[in-house]
């Protein structure tokens with residue numbers, strides 16, 4: 309018989325207690341795992357994770373309590389009112405949902421933590437006391453208010469710890485199995501502690517048999533079944549969450565990898581872009597530079613103090629610079645093509661055929677032609693053209709410059725006139741020196757004529773004239789007269805500045821004439837003249853008076869050299885001969901000769917070493933010979949000076 313006032317003595321089946329703690333730890337482990345999943349889930353998948361997690365956790369907590377209550381054995385049979393048990397189960401799920409909701413938030417401030425833990429603690433405590441209320445046994449339950457309060461406080465406190473742990477560990481990637489398991493043990497033990505505190509608050513007093521409607525007995529098989537199903541559900545939840553976590557970690561890794569690659573590719577593309585931008589800027593700068601230098605070049609070409617042009621290979625102009633157009637007064641259209649010649653050249657210089665031939669020859673060339681200025685005046689110009697060729701050597705363009713040579717032309721003409729005048733002066737000068745010789749030449753025949761005329765007169769007035777002698781005397785008079793007249797006409801020819809003639813002349817004859825002219829001079833200066841003239845020389849084309857003048861200059865220079873030489877050897881040799889393409893004449897004296905460094909200087913106008921010299925003799929002689937197409941030069945010789953001139957043979961000889 310059991311006393312009505314004595315509390316029933318309950319005992320614990322410790323193996324069941326251990327199992328209930330195990331389930332609590334497993335449920336906590338699951339809760340920690342699921343918090344992470346709920347945290348990372350967003351949008352539509354968040355709700356399934358939250359509710360699935362809440363169910364799994366709820367089952368765990370509920371089962372743990374149920375198990376713990378079943379571990380408590382009383383000496384009476386205990387049944388459970390299943391609707392209340394079911395409500396307790398729903399409360400467990402609700403508490404789990406609240407816990408998951410708070411723990412999975414982005415932030416958890418103090419207020420959230422406290423609120424969450426109060427709700428969760430209340431849920432767990434509610435679950436516990438609902439299960440107590442579901443008990444159907446022949447006893448009434450009395451509660452120690454202090455311990456009940458303690459158990460509720462513990463429930464809230466442990467909920468707070470659980471929330472903080474779950475929140476702290478929800479970053480799944482940083483989790484380690486040990487930390488998670490450790491936290492789960494703490495949480496599981498805490499939940500169990502709360503439960504057993506709650507149990508300690510209850511005392512059972514025997515009473516009448518309970519109302520067993522809707523009550524069920526939990527058989528050992530059902531007890532174990534609940535434990536196994538709970539563990540399977542928790543395991544399934546943990547596995548699902550871990551697979552999902554791995555998948556999401558993998559996705560995160562792939563995402564990061566992708567992001568890294570995209571970032572790298574973006575960097576590369578940006579570098580390429582930058583390079584392209586730099587290149588474009590560089591090219592734009594270069595093009596700008598080319599444009600500017602082209603402008604500068606055009607400005608230079610247009611303002612150059614020269615007439616510049618370019619022409620097509622056939623010679624028709626495709627560019628005339630501004631100066632050219634300004635000078636000629638031609639418009640661009642008028643000057644292009646062959647307008648530059650037809651509209652600007654002097655009519656006499658419009659030798660289009662010659663110009664076309666020069667362009668066709670493809671070699672650089674220069675031509676002189678007069679061009680009309682815008683005011684109508686003509687001036688002489690030098691037109692120089694240079695071809696530009698392609699890699700095959702074909703002319704693609706002509707470039708040229710047209711330079712004003714009017715002043716040069718004028719001074720050339722003036723110089724030529726001055727030369728002519730000087731030539732005349734020197735001839736007169738030479739003749740002056742020859743005056744005595746000429747006088748002697750003429751005096752001789754005149755004296756003879758006078759002598760013979762007197763003799764003839766005497767014969768004529770005598771009673772018996774000697775007719776034979778008379779005839780001889782008159783014949784001599786005629787001969788002497790003729791000789792004097794020849795001398796006179798030669799001198800006249802020399803002194804006359806008349807127009808040049810080009811006739812076939814015998815050079816030996818000219819040498820002989822000059823020698824007879826200078827004979828007296830040679831004698832006076834005791835010059836020993838020797839001639840070595842080649843016979844049968846071909847004739848040359850020339851002006852005999854000019855050629856005589858050259859010879860007179862050379863021989864007079866030789867005479868002077870001999871006169872001033874110390875030795876007075878007095879030898880003078882005049883030679884003539886035939887060369888490959890002409891006839892040569894040499895005048896050699898054996899005087900002091902000419903220093904080699906003066907060899908070319910002596911031909912310069914106004915070069916003289918003589919006190920009374922004018923230095924034009926050799927210069928004029930050279931230009932005379934060159935105007936005959938020949939050459940006059942100083943030939944090196946061992947003694948004295950040796951001058952030689954060569955003349956080309958007359959082709960129509």
Ligand code: ADP
Nearest residue numbers: 865869910916917918921922923924925926949
């Ligand atoms: P010029 O006789 O008036 O000096 P030339 O032109 O005839 O002018 O001669 C120039 C110079 O050449 C002479 O001053 C002289 O120094 C030199 N020269 C010319 N011929 C001879 C020569 N046969 N021997 C030495 N020197 C000569």
